[in-house]
Amino acid sequence: MKLLFTLVTVALIAGVHSQLTGLVVHTQQGDVAGTLPIPTVRQFIGIPYATAKRWEAPQPAPRRNSVFRATSFGDSCVQTLSASNIQFINLVGGDGINVTESENCLSINIWSPSIRRKQGTAVMLWIYGGGFAFGTSNINGYHGQNIVRDNDDVTVVTFNYRLNIFGQPGTPQLASESKSQNFGLLDLDAAVNWVHDNIANFGGDPSRIILFGQSAGxxxxxAYTFAHPHDTIVKGIIEQSGTGANATLNPTAWNTVANAVGCASTAAQFSCMQTVPFRTLENAVISTNSAFNLVMDDITVFSDTATRAATGNFLQVPMIGGSTAQEADIFVVVQELVTLGFTIPVVTELGFTCSAGIAAVNRVKVGVPTWRYQYQGIFPDISIRSDLRSFHASEIPLVFGTYNLSSIPATPAEIALSSYIQQAWVSFARDPKQGLLKLGWPVYNPNATTLIQLGNQANQSGFVLGNGELLDSSCQRVDVLQAVAVQLGGLLLPGKGV
Structure with a gap:
């Protein structure tokens, strides 16, 4: 009896402690229990936000009767770890190769202030990159702890979404039914809705949610802004090195993989593919060198996106958009390491600089508060290759404050720039219309000195202003750039590579 009394007492004390520290939180699917990795930040990771069968739209996660222990990351969605993708991950010092993969991968992670700090915070929902082929929230560089630790009035959320053949199969069977098969984008919709419905209980403000992502993210x-022009949930967008993604209606990749796994082009092809083990499909995608781009379905990705952009038919919320100064550096090195092939001098302009400029101008034309940046920081600890400059994804460790994962010490300028970028991103999340004005950032005007240059040699720990029209001068000859790109071949652009 004494032992039973002791056990009950301990359980009651633990329950009271969890409630007082805010580590047990109610969601629409049931209670979740998180941890306090540091005294000022609560962490809830691996929470199921949806469930989905293969090549079906996500559905709400089932209700639970017991407390879910949100103490470890969920499985990552199935990756396409081709030789070039592995080299990219290695070059940026990523640790996303040895994660556990499965098709039961739709989980969400939350870092929120401890309950002694300000609650009702702005919410930043991160979308990882990886060319819609690989990527996971289970990467140390994407942990939101440091942003929340070093900034008040902010909660950071990350999540997993489906990729490659599992995320956008491009199957003719589904196309004939006029259904969207951009399942990764449908997963994003589900994550946005889950956050809106549940984040208040974690200390977030459901009326202040922004999206931020890099490359494919x-x-x-x-894409979300075009698919949801009248959305009332998302209040701002931060686009880092990626705008409209490549899309296709061509089922060639699907048929190639189907033939490789023994599902010939017959009436039963789709049902046959549904029964193939995911690892077999994953290996077939890699061995056949098949690329699965987003599908132009006129539901989530539109054939008339350019017209919609020009006429303002998109979600008109404030935006920060930009790119890095030498996006292509890492793609050049990947090509050299994998194929000992050519360099790609036009990828930076064609794939990133010009598209960032176009996206910014389209918003400026319809009166959307818009800020445009170019990241120019060069720091030795960001990559294992010292010859890489401001390459694609090099700003991510500064955005998340996770530069300290490297064995090379961060420089004082890098630490200061990271703090400044976080301050800017968080200020935007708190108040998308006015937050950046308070930091002295002018709204973007391509014909004036309003381009925010982050980490420029003249001010490595902050920004200096530049001219967007000058930056985009080569974009006026985009037809020439495209012709060169075709001759070189193999461009790694969003939706096609990283």
Whole structure:
């Protein structure tokens, strides 16, 4: 009896402690229990936000009767770890190769202030990149702890979404039914709705949610604005090195993989593919060198996106958009390491600089508060290759404050720039219309000195202003750039590579 009394007492004390520290939180699917990795930040990771069968739209996660222990990351969605993708991950010092993969991967992660700090915070929902082929929230560089630790009035959320053949199969069977098969984008929709419905209980403000993403994640955020022009949930967008993603109606990749796994082009092809083990499909995608781009379905990705952009038919919320100064550096090195092939001198302009400029101008034309940046920081600890400059994804460790994962010490300028970028991103999240004005950032005008240059040699720990029209001078000859690109071949652009 004494032992039973002791056990009950301990359980009651633990329950009271969890409630007082805010580590047990109610969601629409049931209670979740998180941890306090540091005294000022609560962490809830691996929470199921949806469930989905293969090549079906996500559905709400089932209700639970017991407390879910949100103490470890969920499985990552199935990756396409081709030789070039592995080299990219290695070059940026990523640790996303040895994660556990499965098709039961739709989970969400939350870092929120401890309950002694300000609650009702702005919410930043991160979308990882990876060319819609690989990527996971289970990467140390994407942990939101440091942003929340070093900034008040902010909660950071990350999540997993489906990729490659599992995320956008491009199957003719589904196309004939006029259904969207951009399942990764549908997963984003589900994550946005889950956050809106549940984040208040974690200390977030459901009326202040922004999306921010990089590369394919940025392109997904951009796609969200076109698919949801009248959305009332998302109040701002930060697009880092990615705008409209490549899309296709061509089922060639699907048929190639189907033939490789023994599902010939017959009436039963789709049902046959549904029964193939995911690892077999994953290996077939890699061995056949098949690329699965987003599908132009006129539901989530539109054939008339350019017209919609020009006429303002998109979600008109404030935006920060930009790119890095030498996006292509890392793609050049990947090509050299994998194929000992050519360099790609036009990728930076064609794939990133010009598209960022176009996206910014389209918003400026319809009166959307818009800020445009170019990241120019060069720091030795960001990559294992010292010859890489401001390459694609090099700003991510500064955005998340996770530069300290490297064995090379961060420089004082890098630490200061990271703090400044975080301050800017968080200020925008708190108040998308006015937050950046308070930091002295002018709204973007391509014909004036309003381009925010982050980490420029003249001010490595902050910004200096530049001219967007000058930056985009080569974009006026985009037809020439495209012709060169075709001759070189193999461009790694959003939706096609990283």
């Amino acid at each position: 940025s392109a997904a955020a951009d």
